[in-house]
Amino acid sequence: MILVDNLGYRYPKQTELALRDVSARVDPDEVVGIVGPNGSGKSTLGRLMKGLLWPSEGRATVDGLDTRTHGLEARRLVGLVFQNPNSQIVNAVVEQEVAFGLENLGLPPEDIRRRVDSALNSVGLIGRELEECYRLSMADKQRVALAAVIAMEPKYLILDEPTAWLEPTVRWPLLEEVLRWRAERRAGLVLVTHRMDEAQTCDRLYGMLDGRVEAQGTPEDVLQDRTIRAKLALDVPETFELAASLRAGGVPVAEGTSIDRLAERISA
């Protein structure tokens, strides 16, 4: 479990706290969403959970390991995909980037090959191993960054707006691939997102505002509440509303899932 307890964080040379009194947890085998307006502290919370930043107040632990005193072990358990792939990618060539972390772990070459292939397969980059990273579109860079983290087979995976740059037609297929990957391994997943349909598929949500957790609960609790939505600059989850309205029309669809699942159910 990732646990943050009364966490406060102040960036160097800043007077204001970027996070205040934040308590949150991520269990293995659950999908936790983080939503909230620009600048509310989502990415900062992700970095503290990964142990890239140390709390100014309170504590962050991963499976009981304090990120401050047992940083290396804690960080190994957590994979973080950055909001901006340009700040993550350090290697020139796609497969180098994906193999990079594994090589640092000193794994045997056969294992590295297998893991790299499987990760590239998950993000749909098979056949593009030798392309140069800097030439890739933002969408493809985002895929490479994701593959590099997946290849490390972390126990917890934090994705900071993983689909911001993805084209609509691949956004859901890719996300479902990640969700499948996660489910197979029973990994914990943290999804930072501005997309309400993505938030809708999480088990639980934290709604951030001004560095605090302003709302938490199931996606229905958080997203159906008009007041919370207004406060947190959120939107109506479109597929959820659509599913509800179809149900009202007598079509027996489940609570809002992806478009493809809705279509499957309706045409069954």
Next chain:
Amino acid sequence: MQVLEHSGNGITVDKGEVVSILGAPGSGKTRLGLELAFLRRPEVGLVLFQGENPLARKRSMQPLKRPREVTMLVQNAEDQLFARTVFDDVAFGPRQLFLPDAEMERRVTGALRAVRLDPAEVRDRSPFALSGGERRRVALAGVLAMEPVVLILDEPTANLDPRTRNEFSDLLRPLRHKSAIVWLTTSAREASQADRIYVLGDGHVSEVHGGDELLRDWRRLIPTGVELPAVFELAGALERRGFELPADVDSADLEDGIVTEWQRRHHDR
């Protein structure tokens, strides 16, 4: 008055209007944007700014000059912030125009306010000490402060929170008496907020008048791979599974159509 024209595909932009160009990623939207901004030579035809081709040399020795009055916010513009403070970053463009200090101040604070950042709070901060969405807003403020005749925005809402994304066209409103805006987007919902819409599909461009007309023609939009409101996406997915749904309807009627078709199929069994 026409300020920009691309003869290769019939795109025109009038003074003060918001024109959107809707296309899936990979449809050539960015290339088109670069061509309209004179950052790339058009593959077909000419691009004219206020009736003239600025890339035409009058004499062979004359250097090519792209007009400053056309500015583009590129896709990952937040990666190009570089100054020590937010103020200096936003002021960089207008400084090239040699404006008096008071005018600089007015433009920079005005642009920061337009993107919903508090000038007093952010002006002296480092652009690197900002969240992803805040950085994008600063990048956007930078091009707004230029007050160009034509402003080309390539997917400007990526990274913005849902409210700001929904209100994006409001955010552009105060600019309209100064600049014409070309808004490149993958989202039909965003595109429909513009005065006029060009749809990019199969490498050619077609014009649509207003958001209603755009969405009523949803069946044509499905194969282009642009992002549609959920009910249209669902209709597309159902048609691929053999459903027959009404064409030329709005979202409410389309939803009724889905319910009716489901009932019909259910009844037949």
